[in-house]
Amino acid sequence: MKIITFSAIKGGVGKTTLTFNFGEWLSAKGNNVLLIDSDHQCSLTQTYDIYTTEGTIASIFDKSGEAKIIELHKNLSLIPASMDLDSVNNELQTKPNKELLMYMWVADHYNKLKEFDYIIIDTHPDFSTITQNMIAISDFVFSPIEPSEYGFISKTTLELRLKQLKDEVINVQTRESFVTAELKFIGNRIKSNTKSSKEFVEKMMEDSKTIAMIPEREVVNKSTLDHEPLVEMEGETGLSKSNKEFLSKIDKVFEKMSK
Structure with a gap:
Protein backbone atom coordinates (compact mmCIF):
# COMPACT_ATOMS: atom_id res chain seq x y z
CA MET A 1 0.00 0.00 0.00
CA LYS A 2 1.32 3.42 -0.99
CA ILE A 3 -0.08 6.59 0.60
CA ILE A 4 0.17 9.87 -1.31
CA THR A 5 -1.03 13.25 -0.07
CA PHE A 6 -1.59 16.18 -2.42
CA SER A 7 -0.69 19.31 -0.47
CA ALA A 8 -0.08 22.98 -1.24
CA ILE A 9 0.16 26.11 0.87
CA LYS A 10 -1.34 28.20 -1.93
CA GLY A 11 -4.90 27.56 -3.12
CA GLY A 12 -6.13 27.33 -6.69
CA VAL A 13 -3.18 25.33 -8.02
CA GLY A 14 -5.19 22.36 -9.31
CA LYS A 15 -4.61 20.09 -6.33
CA THR A 16 -8.10 18.57 -6.17
CA THR A 17 -8.27 18.17 -9.94
CA LEU A 18 -4.99 16.23 -9.88
CA THR A 19 -6.16 14.10 -6.93
CA PHE A 20 -9.38 13.24 -8.77
CA LYS A 29 -5.13 0.60 -14.41
CA GLY A 30 -6.44 -2.11 -12.08
CA ASN A 31 -5.29 -0.74 -8.72
CA ASN A 32 -7.61 -0.74 -5.73
CA VAL A 33 -7.66 2.92 -4.66
CA LEU A 34 -9.01 4.75 -1.62
CA LEU A 35 -9.52 8.51 -1.90
CA ILE A 36 -9.60 10.57 1.30
CA ASP A 37 -10.97 14.10 1.24
CA SER A 38 -9.61 16.12 4.18
CA ASP A 39 -10.56 19.56 2.85
CA HIS A 40 -13.55 21.26 4.52
CA GLN A 41 -14.44 22.72 1.13
CA CYS A 42 -15.42 19.12 0.20
CA SER A 43 -14.58 19.65 -3.49
CA LEU A 44 -13.37 16.11 -4.13
CA THR A 45 -16.34 14.61 -2.27
CA GLN A 46 -18.83 16.74 -4.19
CA THR A 47 -17.19 15.79 -7.50
CA TYR A 48 -18.79 12.40 -6.82
CA ASP A 49 -22.12 14.03 -5.88
CA ILE A 50 -21.77 12.96 -2.27
CA TYR A 51 -23.28 15.24 0.35
CA THR A 52 -23.24 13.74 3.82
CA THR A 53 -22.62 14.70 7.41
CA GLU A 54 -22.23 11.15 8.71
CA GLY A 55 -19.25 8.84 8.46
CA THR A 56 -16.95 11.61 7.25
CA ILE A 57 -13.24 12.04 7.87
CA ALA A 58 -14.15 14.42 10.72
CA SER A 59 -15.33 11.48 12.84
CA ILE A 60 -11.73 10.26 13.07
CA PHE A 61 -10.80 13.45 14.89
CA ASP A 62 -13.89 14.31 16.94
CA LYS A 63 -14.81 10.68 17.80
CA SER A 64 -18.41 11.32 16.67
CA GLY A 65 -18.67 7.94 14.95
CA GLU A 66 -16.87 5.75 12.46
CA ALA A 67 -15.54 7.02 9.16
CA LYS A 68 -17.26 5.22 6.28
CA ILE A 69 -15.50 3.94 3.20
CA ILE A 70 -17.90 4.55 0.31
CA GLU A 71 -17.46 2.44 -2.82
CA LEU A 72 -17.66 4.75 -5.85
CA HIS A 73 -17.14 2.15 -8.57
CA LYS A 74 -14.89 -0.82 -9.24
CA ASN A 75 -11.45 -0.29 -7.68
CA LEU A 76 -12.28 3.15 -6.27
CA SER A 77 -13.61 4.16 -2.84
CA LEU A 78 -13.83 7.38 -0.83
CA ILE A 79 -13.83 8.62 2.75
CA PRO A 80 -15.79 11.88 2.38
CA ALA A 81 -14.93 15.28 3.82
CA SER A 82 -16.97 17.38 6.20
CA MET A 83 -17.65 21.12 6.17
CA ASP A 84 -16.99 21.01 9.92
CA LEU A 85 -13.32 20.12 9.48
CA ASP A 86 -12.17 23.71 10.02
CA SER A 87 -13.86 23.89 13.43
CA VAL A 88 -12.68 20.35 14.24
CA ASN A 89 -9.16 21.48 13.40
CA ASN A 90 -9.42 24.33 15.92
CA GLU A 91 -10.59 21.95 18.63
CA LEU A 92 -7.55 19.71 18.08
CA GLN A 93 -5.05 22.31 19.25
CA THR A 94 -5.19 21.22 22.91
CA LYS A 95 -5.24 17.49 22.18
CA PRO A 96 -2.21 15.31 23.00
CA ASN A 97 -0.48 13.79 19.96
CA LYS A 98 -2.66 16.02 17.81
CA GLU A 99 -0.55 15.42 14.68
CA LEU A 100 -0.76 11.63 15.01
CA LEU A 101 -4.48 10.98 15.37
CA MET A 102 -4.77 9.82 11.75
CA TYR A 103 -1.60 7.76 12.20
CA MET A 104 -3.23 5.88 15.10
CA TRP A 105 -6.49 5.44 13.15
CA VAL A 106 -4.60 3.88 10.24
CA ALA A 107 -2.83 1.51 12.65
CA ASP A 108 -6.16 0.51 14.20
CA HIS A 109 -7.76 -0.15 10.79
CA TYR A 110 -4.76 -1.55 8.96
CA ASN A 111 -6.33 -4.93 8.21
CA LYS A 112 -9.06 -3.18 6.21
CA LEU A 113 -6.84 -0.54 4.64
CA LYS A 114 -4.24 -3.03 3.39
CA GLU A 115 -6.82 -4.13 0.79
CA PHE A 116 -5.97 -0.93 -1.09
CA ASP A 117 -2.96 -0.54 -3.35
CA TYR A 118 -3.04 3.26 -3.04
CA ILE A 119 -4.51 5.79 -0.65
CA ILE A 120 -4.71 9.21 -2.31
CA ILE A 121 -5.46 12.20 -0.07
CA ASP A 122 -6.69 15.69 -0.90
CA THR A 123 -6.02 18.44 1.64
CA HIS A 124 -6.99 22.03 2.31
CA PRO A 125 -4.44 24.58 1.03
CA ASP A 126 -2.73 25.14 4.36
CA PHE A 127 -0.47 23.40 6.86
CA SER A 128 -3.12 22.93 9.54
CA THR A 129 -3.15 20.14 12.10
CA ILE A 130 -5.46 18.03 9.94
CA THR A 131 -3.16 18.47 6.94
CA GLN A 132 -0.21 17.50 9.14
CA ASN A 133 -2.10 14.35 10.15
CA MET A 134 -2.44 13.37 6.49
CA ILE A 135 1.23 14.02 5.82
CA ALA A 136 2.20 11.97 8.88
CA ILE A 137 0.68 8.80 7.36
CA SER A 138 2.06 9.41 3.87
CA ASP A 139 4.87 7.91 1.87
CA PHE A 140 4.89 10.87 -0.49
CA VAL A 141 3.63 14.45 -0.55
CA PHE A 142 2.90 15.75 -4.06
CA SER A 143 2.70 19.54 -4.24
CA PRO A 144 1.45 21.27 -7.42
CA ILE A 145 3.17 24.59 -8.16
CA GLU A 146 1.98 27.15 -10.72
CA PRO A 147 4.19 29.58 -12.66
CA SER A 148 4.24 32.65 -10.41
CA GLU A 149 6.34 34.37 -7.80
CA TYR A 150 3.84 33.29 -5.16
CA GLY A 151 4.18 29.72 -6.40
CA PHE A 152 7.86 29.65 -5.53
CA ILE A 153 7.20 31.31 -2.17
CA SER A 154 4.65 28.62 -1.31
CA LYS A 155 7.10 25.96 -2.48
CA THR A 156 9.78 27.19 -0.07
CA THR A 157 7.25 27.57 2.74
CA LEU A 158 6.03 23.99 2.35
CA GLU A 159 9.60 22.66 2.39
CA LEU A 160 10.34 24.52 5.62
CA ARG A 161 7.09 23.51 7.31
CA LEU A 162 7.56 19.86 6.38
CA LYS A 163 11.09 19.86 7.77
CA GLN A 164 9.81 21.44 10.97
CA LEU A 165 7.07 18.79 11.27
CA LYS A 166 9.61 15.99 10.80
CA ASP A 167 11.85 17.50 13.47
CA GLU A 168 9.04 17.92 16.00
CA VAL A 169 6.91 14.78 15.64
CA ILE A 170 9.35 12.18 16.91
CA ASN A 171 9.48 8.99 18.91
CA VAL A 172 10.89 10.18 22.23
CA GLN A 173 12.72 6.91 22.82
CA THR A 174 14.41 6.47 19.44
CA ARG A 175 14.41 10.17 18.43
CA GLU A 176 13.25 9.03 14.99
CA SER A 177 10.53 11.02 13.24
CA PHE A 178 7.09 9.55 12.69
CA VAL A 179 6.94 11.69 9.53
CA THR A 180 8.80 9.96 6.70
CA ALA A 181 7.04 11.35 3.61
CA GLU A 182 9.16 12.38 0.64
CA LEU A 183 8.22 15.75 -0.86
CA LYS A 184 7.81 15.93 -4.64
CA PHE A 185 6.80 18.90 -6.79
CA ILE A 186 4.58 19.03 -9.87
CA GLY A 187 4.75 22.03 -12.19
CA ASN A 188 1.11 22.57 -13.11
CA ARG A 189 -0.94 24.70 -15.53
CA ILE A 190 2.09 25.72 -17.53
CA LYS A 191 1.23 28.00 -20.42
CA SER A 192 2.93 27.39 -23.74
CA ASN A 193 5.15 29.92 -25.48
CA THR A 194 5.46 32.41 -22.62
CA LYS A 195 8.73 33.65 -21.19
CA SER A 196 7.53 33.31 -17.60
CA SER A 197 6.50 29.68 -18.08
CA LYS A 198 9.78 28.86 -19.79
CA GLU A 199 11.75 30.38 -16.92
CA PHE A 200 9.49 28.59 -14.44
CA VAL A 201 10.11 25.21 -16.08
CA GLU A 202 13.87 25.79 -16.13
CA LYS A 203 13.93 26.72 -12.45
CA MET A 204 11.66 23.84 -11.41
CA MET A 205 13.77 21.30 -13.29
CA GLU A 206 16.82 22.40 -11.33
CA ASP A 207 15.16 20.87 -8.26
CA SER A 208 15.60 17.09 -8.07
CA LYS A 209 12.27 16.88 -6.22
CA THR A 210 10.36 17.94 -9.36
CA ILE A 211 8.73 14.85 -10.88
CA ALA A 212 6.35 16.22 -13.52
CA MET A 213 5.43 19.24 -15.62
CA ILE A 214 1.81 19.52 -16.77
CA PRO A 215 0.71 22.06 -19.40
CA GLU A 216 -2.46 24.10 -19.08
CA ARG A 217 -5.41 22.60 -20.94
CA GLU A 218 -9.11 23.39 -20.77
CA VAL A 219 -9.87 19.67 -20.94
CA VAL A 220 -8.46 19.34 -17.39
CA ASN A 221 -10.91 21.88 -15.98
CA LYS A 222 -13.67 20.20 -17.98
CA SER A 223 -12.94 16.88 -16.27
CA THR A 224 -13.93 18.14 -12.82
CA LEU A 225 -16.77 20.35 -14.05
CA ASP A 226 -18.32 17.42 -15.91
CA HIS A 227 -17.26 14.85 -13.27
CA GLU A 228 -15.52 12.92 -16.03
CA PRO A 229 -11.91 11.84 -15.41
CA LEU A 230 -9.30 12.30 -18.10
CA VAL A 231 -8.67 8.57 -18.30
CA GLU A 232 -12.26 8.07 -19.55
CA MET A 233 -11.80 10.68 -22.26
CA GLU A 234 -9.01 8.77 -23.98
CA GLY A 235 -11.43 6.54 -25.86
CA GLU A 236 -13.78 9.31 -26.93
CA THR A 237 -14.21 10.12 -30.61
CA GLY A 238 -13.96 13.67 -31.84
CA LEU A 239 -11.04 14.67 -29.63
CA SER A 240 -8.73 17.24 -31.17
CA LYS A 241 -5.17 16.26 -32.01
CA SER A 242 -3.80 18.50 -29.26
CA ASN A 243 -6.08 16.93 -26.66
CA LYS A 244 -5.09 13.43 -27.77
CA GLU A 245 -1.44 14.39 -27.41
CA PHE A 246 -2.11 15.91 -23.99
CA LEU A 247 -3.95 12.81 -22.71
CA SER A 248 -1.06 10.67 -23.92
CA LYS A 249 1.35 12.90 -22.01
CA ILE A 250 -0.80 12.80 -18.86
CA ASP A 251 -0.78 9.00 -19.04
CA LYS A 252 3.04 9.06 -18.92
CA VAL A 253 3.05 11.66 -16.13
CA PHE A 254 0.69 9.59 -13.98
CA GLU A 255 2.73 6.48 -14.70
CA LYS A 256 5.81 8.25 -13.29
CA MET A 257 3.86 9.54 -10.28
CA SER A 258 2.67 6.03 -9.45
CA LYS A 259 6.18 4.58 -9.13
Whole structure:
Protein backbone atom coordinates (compact mmCIF):
# COMPACT_ATOMS: atom_id res chain seq x y z
CA MET A 1 0.00 0.00 0.00
CA LYS A 2 1.32 3.42 -0.99
CA ILE A 3 -0.08 6.59 0.60
CA ILE A 4 0.17 9.87 -1.31
CA THR A 5 -1.03 13.25 -0.07
CA PHE A 6 -1.59 16.18 -2.42
CA SER A 7 -0.69 19.31 -0.47
CA ALA A 8 -0.08 22.98 -1.24
CA ILE A 9 0.16 26.11 0.87
CA LYS A 10 -1.34 28.20 -1.93
CA GLY A 11 -4.90 27.56 -3.12
CA GLY A 12 -6.13 27.33 -6.69
CA VAL A 13 -3.18 25.33 -8.02
CA GLY A 14 -5.19 22.36 -9.31
CA LYS A 15 -4.61 20.09 -6.33
CA THR A 16 -8.10 18.57 -6.17
CA THR A 17 -8.27 18.17 -9.94
CA LEU A 18 -4.99 16.23 -9.88
CA THR A 19 -6.16 14.10 -6.93
CA PHE A 20 -9.38 13.24 -8.77
CA ASN A 21 -7.72 12.40 -12.08
CA PHE A 22 -4.75 10.55 -10.59
CA GLY A 23 -7.00 8.42 -8.40
CA GLU A 24 -9.26 7.58 -11.33
CA TRP A 25 -6.25 6.78 -13.52
CA LEU A 26 -4.81 4.43 -10.90
CA SER A 27 -8.13 2.60 -10.53
CA ALA A 28 -8.53 2.32 -14.32
CA LYS A 29 -5.13 0.60 -14.41
CA GLY A 30 -6.44 -2.11 -12.08
CA ASN A 31 -5.29 -0.74 -8.72
CA ASN A 32 -7.61 -0.74 -5.73
CA VAL A 33 -7.66 2.92 -4.66
CA LEU A 34 -9.01 4.75 -1.62
CA LEU A 35 -9.52 8.51 -1.90
CA ILE A 36 -9.60 10.57 1.30
CA ASP A 37 -10.97 14.10 1.24
CA SER A 38 -9.61 16.12 4.18
CA ASP A 39 -10.56 19.56 2.85
CA HIS A 40 -13.55 21.26 4.52
CA GLN A 41 -14.44 22.72 1.13
CA CYS A 42 -15.42 19.12 0.20
CA SER A 43 -14.58 19.65 -3.49
CA LEU A 44 -13.37 16.11 -4.13
CA THR A 45 -16.34 14.61 -2.27
CA GLN A 46 -18.83 16.74 -4.19
CA THR A 47 -17.19 15.79 -7.50
CA TYR A 48 -18.79 12.40 -6.82
CA ASP A 49 -22.12 14.03 -5.88
CA ILE A 50 -21.77 12.96 -2.27
CA TYR A 51 -23.28 15.24 0.35
CA THR A 52 -23.24 13.74 3.82
CA THR A 53 -22.62 14.70 7.41
CA GLU A 54 -22.23 11.15 8.71
CA GLY A 55 -19.25 8.84 8.46
CA THR A 56 -16.95 11.61 7.25
CA ILE A 57 -13.24 12.04 7.87
CA ALA A 58 -14.15 14.42 10.72
CA SER A 59 -15.33 11.48 12.84
CA ILE A 60 -11.73 10.26 13.07
CA PHE A 61 -10.80 13.45 14.89
CA ASP A 62 -13.89 14.31 16.94
CA LYS A 63 -14.81 10.68 17.80
CA SER A 64 -18.41 11.32 16.67
CA GLY A 65 -18.67 7.94 14.95
CA GLU A 66 -16.87 5.75 12.46
CA ALA A 67 -15.54 7.02 9.16
CA LYS A 68 -17.26 5.22 6.28
CA ILE A 69 -15.50 3.94 3.20
CA ILE A 70 -17.90 4.55 0.31
CA GLU A 71 -17.46 2.44 -2.82
CA LEU A 72 -17.66 4.75 -5.85
CA HIS A 73 -17.14 2.15 -8.57
CA LYS A 74 -14.89 -0.82 -9.24
CA ASN A 75 -11.45 -0.29 -7.68
CA LEU A 76 -12.28 3.15 -6.27
CA SER A 77 -13.61 4.16 -2.84
CA LEU A 78 -13.83 7.38 -0.83
CA ILE A 79 -13.83 8.62 2.75
CA PRO A 80 -15.79 11.88 2.38
CA ALA A 81 -14.93 15.28 3.82
CA SER A 82 -16.97 17.38 6.20
CA MET A 83 -17.65 21.12 6.17
CA ASP A 84 -16.99 21.01 9.92
CA LEU A 85 -13.32 20.12 9.48
CA ASP A 86 -12.17 23.71 10.02
CA SER A 87 -13.86 23.89 13.43
CA VAL A 88 -12.68 20.35 14.24
CA ASN A 89 -9.16 21.48 13.40
CA ASN A 90 -9.42 24.33 15.92
CA GLU A 91 -10.59 21.95 18.63
CA LEU A 92 -7.55 19.71 18.08
CA GLN A 93 -5.05 22.31 19.25
CA THR A 94 -5.19 21.22 22.91
CA LYS A 95 -5.24 17.49 22.18
CA PRO A 96 -2.21 15.31 23.00
CA ASN A 97 -0.48 13.79 19.96
CA LYS A 98 -2.66 16.02 17.81
CA GLU A 99 -0.55 15.42 14.68
CA LEU A 100 -0.76 11.63 15.01
CA LEU A 101 -4.48 10.98 15.37
CA MET A 102 -4.77 9.82 11.75
CA TYR A 103 -1.60 7.76 12.20
CA MET A 104 -3.23 5.88 15.10
CA TRP A 105 -6.49 5.44 13.15
CA VAL A 106 -4.60 3.88 10.24
CA ALA A 107 -2.83 1.51 12.65
CA ASP A 108 -6.16 0.51 14.20
CA HIS A 109 -7.76 -0.15 10.79
CA TYR A 110 -4.76 -1.55 8.96
CA ASN A 111 -6.33 -4.93 8.21
CA LYS A 112 -9.06 -3.18 6.21
CA LEU A 113 -6.84 -0.54 4.64
CA LYS A 114 -4.24 -3.03 3.39
CA GLU A 115 -6.82 -4.13 0.79
CA PHE A 116 -5.97 -0.93 -1.09
CA ASP A 117 -2.96 -0.54 -3.35
CA TYR A 118 -3.04 3.26 -3.04
CA ILE A 119 -4.51 5.79 -0.65
CA ILE A 120 -4.71 9.21 -2.31
CA ILE A 121 -5.46 12.20 -0.07
CA ASP A 122 -6.69 15.69 -0.90
CA THR A 123 -6.02 18.44 1.64
CA HIS A 124 -6.99 22.03 2.31
CA PRO A 125 -4.44 24.58 1.03
CA ASP A 126 -2.73 25.14 4.36
CA PHE A 127 -0.47 23.40 6.86
CA SER A 128 -3.12 22.93 9.54
CA THR A 129 -3.15 20.14 12.10
CA ILE A 130 -5.46 18.03 9.94
CA THR A 131 -3.16 18.47 6.94
CA GLN A 132 -0.21 17.50 9.14
CA ASN A 133 -2.10 14.35 10.15
CA MET A 134 -2.44 13.37 6.49
CA ILE A 135 1.23 14.02 5.82
CA ALA A 136 2.20 11.97 8.88
CA ILE A 137 0.68 8.80 7.36
CA SER A 138 2.06 9.41 3.87
CA ASP A 139 4.87 7.91 1.87
CA PHE A 140 4.89 10.87 -0.49
CA VAL A 141 3.63 14.45 -0.55
CA PHE A 142 2.90 15.75 -4.06
CA SER A 143 2.70 19.54 -4.24
CA PRO A 144 1.45 21.27 -7.42
CA ILE A 145 3.17 24.59 -8.16
CA GLU A 146 1.98 27.15 -10.72
CA PRO A 147 4.19 29.58 -12.66
CA SER A 148 4.24 32.65 -10.41
CA GLU A 149 6.34 34.37 -7.80
CA TYR A 150 3.84 33.29 -5.16
CA GLY A 151 4.18 29.72 -6.40
CA PHE A 152 7.86 29.65 -5.53
CA ILE A 153 7.20 31.31 -2.17
CA SER A 154 4.65 28.62 -1.31
CA LYS A 155 7.10 25.96 -2.48
CA THR A 156 9.78 27.19 -0.07
CA THR A 157 7.25 27.57 2.74
CA LEU A 158 6.03 23.99 2.35
CA GLU A 159 9.60 22.66 2.39
CA LEU A 160 10.34 24.52 5.62
CA ARG A 161 7.09 23.51 7.31
CA LEU A 162 7.56 19.86 6.38
CA LYS A 163 11.09 19.86 7.77
CA GLN A 164 9.81 21.44 10.97
CA LEU A 165 7.07 18.79 11.27
CA LYS A 166 9.61 15.99 10.80
CA ASP A 167 11.85 17.50 13.47
CA GLU A 168 9.04 17.92 16.00
CA VAL A 169 6.91 14.78 15.64
CA ILE A 170 9.35 12.18 16.91
CA ASN A 171 9.48 8.99 18.91
CA VAL A 172 10.89 10.18 22.23
CA GLN A 173 12.72 6.91 22.82
CA THR A 174 14.41 6.47 19.44
CA ARG A 175 14.41 10.17 18.43
CA GLU A 176 13.25 9.03 14.99
CA SER A 177 10.53 11.02 13.24
CA PHE A 178 7.09 9.55 12.69
CA VAL A 179 6.94 11.69 9.53
CA THR A 180 8.80 9.96 6.70
CA ALA A 181 7.04 11.35 3.61
CA GLU A 182 9.16 12.38 0.64
CA LEU A 183 8.22 15.75 -0.86
CA LYS A 184 7.81 15.93 -4.64
CA PHE A 185 6.80 18.90 -6.79
CA ILE A 186 4.58 19.03 -9.87
CA GLY A 187 4.75 22.03 -12.19
CA ASN A 188 1.11 22.57 -13.11
CA ARG A 189 -0.94 24.70 -15.53
CA ILE A 190 2.09 25.72 -17.53
CA LYS A 191 1.23 28.00 -20.42
CA SER A 192 2.93 27.39 -23.74
CA ASN A 193 5.15 29.92 -25.48
CA THR A 194 5.46 32.41 -22.62
CA LYS A 195 8.73 33.65 -21.19
CA SER A 196 7.53 33.31 -17.60
CA SER A 197 6.50 29.68 -18.08
CA LYS A 198 9.78 28.86 -19.79
CA GLU A 199 11.75 30.38 -16.92
CA PHE A 200 9.49 28.59 -14.44
CA VAL A 201 10.11 25.21 -16.08
CA GLU A 202 13.87 25.79 -16.13
CA LYS A 203 13.93 26.72 -12.45
CA MET A 204 11.66 23.84 -11.41
CA MET A 205 13.77 21.30 -13.29
CA GLU A 206 16.82 22.40 -11.33
CA ASP A 207 15.16 20.87 -8.26
CA SER A 208 15.60 17.09 -8.07
CA LYS A 209 12.27 16.88 -6.22
CA THR A 210 10.36 17.94 -9.36
CA ILE A 211 8.73 14.85 -10.88
CA ALA A 212 6.35 16.22 -13.52
CA MET A 213 5.43 19.24 -15.62
CA ILE A 214 1.81 19.52 -16.77
CA PRO A 215 0.71 22.06 -19.40
CA GLU A 216 -2.46 24.10 -19.08
CA ARG A 217 -5.41 22.60 -20.94
CA GLU A 218 -9.11 23.39 -20.77
CA VAL A 219 -9.87 19.67 -20.94
CA VAL A 220 -8.46 19.34 -17.39
CA ASN A 221 -10.91 21.88 -15.98
CA LYS A 222 -13.67 20.20 -17.98
CA SER A 223 -12.94 16.88 -16.27
CA THR A 224 -13.93 18.14 -12.82
CA LEU A 225 -16.77 20.35 -14.05
CA ASP A 226 -18.32 17.42 -15.91
CA HIS A 227 -17.26 14.85 -13.27
CA GLU A 228 -15.52 12.92 -16.03
CA PRO A 229 -11.91 11.84 -15.41
CA LEU A 230 -9.30 12.30 -18.10
CA VAL A 231 -8.67 8.57 -18.30
CA GLU A 232 -12.26 8.07 -19.55
CA MET A 233 -11.80 10.68 -22.26
CA GLU A 234 -9.01 8.77 -23.98
CA GLY A 235 -11.43 6.54 -25.86
CA GLU A 236 -13.78 9.31 -26.93
CA THR A 237 -14.21 10.12 -30.61
CA GLY A 238 -13.96 13.67 -31.84
CA LEU A 239 -11.04 14.67 -29.63
CA SER A 240 -8.73 17.24 -31.17
CA LYS A 241 -5.17 16.26 -32.01
CA SER A 242 -3.80 18.50 -29.26
CA ASN A 243 -6.08 16.93 -26.66
CA LYS A 244 -5.09 13.43 -27.77
CA GLU A 245 -1.44 14.39 -27.41
CA PHE A 246 -2.11 15.91 -23.99
CA LEU A 247 -3.95 12.81 -22.71
CA SER A 248 -1.06 10.67 -23.92
CA LYS A 249 1.35 12.90 -22.01
CA ILE A 250 -0.80 12.80 -18.86
CA ASP A 251 -0.78 9.00 -19.04
CA LYS A 252 3.04 9.06 -18.92
CA VAL A 253 3.05 11.66 -16.13
CA PHE A 254 0.69 9.59 -13.98
CA GLU A 255 2.73 6.48 -14.70
CA LYS A 256 5.81 8.25 -13.29
CA MET A 257 3.86 9.54 -10.28
CA SER A 258 2.67 6.03 -9.45
CA LYS A 259 6.18 4.58 -9.13
